[in-house]
Amino acid sequence: MNIDKLIKGCKSGDRKSQDELVHRFAPTLMAVCMRYCKDENLAKDALQESFINIFKYIKNYSGKGSFEGWIRKIAVNCSYGFINKIRPVYFQEDIDYVVDLNTEIPDIYSELREKELLEMIQKLPRSQYLVFNMKVIEGFSHDEIADILKIGVSTSRSNLARARTSIIKMIESNDIAERMRIGNY
């Protein structure tokens, strides 16, 4: 079924269209929820809640912007709601935290795959991890992130900067160890 027909069917409450939407987007949204919740059962609950909210608010979807982006935002919102309920996330305010995005890192890191990359970024503090996920991976703007996390835009920016700094440090510390290891041949 065409995506526009699917959306139209869901807006009119057609059960078939709703089921088709779930079949099509559930694996993607499950990955999103898993990234935020880290626990499978919690992610399943967040996913179910996400779809309930999608069907509830689909009438408000005007068609502007990508539909997948819209439902991903709902999934992120639901997931954050669940994790915040279990253990509240605290965001540190930092002013004028600057990071150089042109810092060079070894090219070998471009060969890392999804699992290794997630392992790396999951080492970030919770607040930085959330902002990094939403900004870099999901592509939300700082205004959208501030809206979801109920924080200021500057807090969002500073946490992203701190996240980037932490990743660079991780890479550098890994790099030195890797270099030492390379020497032993």
Next chain:
Amino acid sequence: MIKKNMRERSGYMGAEIFCIFCSIKKIKHMKYLEFENHIKNEVYNSTAFVDTNALIAGIHSEKNNAGRKKWLFLFIMVILAFSIPFGIYNYNNKSSKIIPFNKKSEDKEIQNKELNSSPSVVSNLTKKEAIEEKPITKTKKKALNVNTIISNKREKNNFINTKKENKPTLVNTTQISKNKDIKAKKENLEYTSKDLKTRKLLNIPDINNNNYSLIENFKTRKILKTKSLWGDPTGCYSFGPKFRLNWLIGVEAGILKPFKSLSYRSVEPNEVFDIRNAYEKPLEGLQAAIFTKLIRDDIPLYAKLGVSYTRITDRLKHKYSYIEHDTIQGIISVTKSENGDTLTVIMGDIIRDINIERNLSQHYYFHLIDIPFTLGYRFPFKNFSLEAELGAIFNIRTGKTGKILSAPKTILPVTDANMFKNSIGFSYFAGINLITSVSYKGEMFISARFRYIPGNFNISGNPIKQNYSLAGFHIGYLYNLTKRGYD
């Protein structure tokens, strides 16, 4: 080769440094921003396995659950809202019965004097004496028109007139001469032979007799009590067949309290059983039924047969925990001088494992479609009846919905868990009903019932056995299909 020779020449450490230098020179670099784009490309389109059918079932049951409780509450409120005032209204109307005329016998004189001379007199009857007369037959009605007795409730004006004048007055009658009275009565009061026979049987006086004085006999006339088990609200005798089989249809709804027992038939320890036994509790049970009832007028025994739906809700409320890795900023190194003064403090990432506890709350439901068969005994009283009944219930189907703990940290849809039977077979129940008439053909009842289910709900291969018994209250309505309007 070159490297080997060089190592041999310069010694171990020097060779190491040189090799590191070489390896550094070989490493290509990219910008951090490119690395972030790589992260996005790798992670953004990732997918994870999910059982979409179970997810769809969960989504729609969540949506249905939200509305279901509201509708049930509304349904119960509507039944109560109609039945309670209706019951009160009918109870009040029953109490304004026909007052037997012979209760007020003080004005014998007035009746004898006044009414014998003029049959159509409403005389010095005071408000107290005036009664509303209900005719037994149509022809009787005509007779009453000739000798009218006015209700104090309805025709106050006449009383006002009589009161003032304190004289006998004629109201809604025609003047009939003394000799013609009886003839006129005869014309109006001819009964059929069937009626006569019936009247004889019932010991009702024959008013076609010339010597019969209506007024005289009004004093002693008794209201005939119903011999029916129905407690007819009108108090009128039923002229239908004496021993009629009554056929009723009824509907009922009720709330039940499930009593659950969980047992484990194996020597080996089972964590799932331990968790379920500790944290799984039954919540409410709901039941609705439609049935047909047969009862005879003369014998207080009855039988019922119907179809019922019962839903039993179970809930698992359980805490489980998992480890989450978290990184916080903290002091990782402090350098102090010999004097104890702090020289340097180094802040850095501290990775810690946090044990997170989560409350898990999952529901699952049993949906029982049954055919109940009942035998009961009715004890009729003045304004209500009490029934005691016993019955057997045959379960056609046991449906299951919701999610259940199938492994220590795994929740599965009940249908996928493959733990329960599709039918639980026979069960038995006993109940007491309190019934009252709300209309000529209708009755409302409240009942208390206990249902014992001997069989367990689990399939034969499952070592965990789950049993239920149910106790609860029902309200319902019965409608008599065989009762005729003129009975």
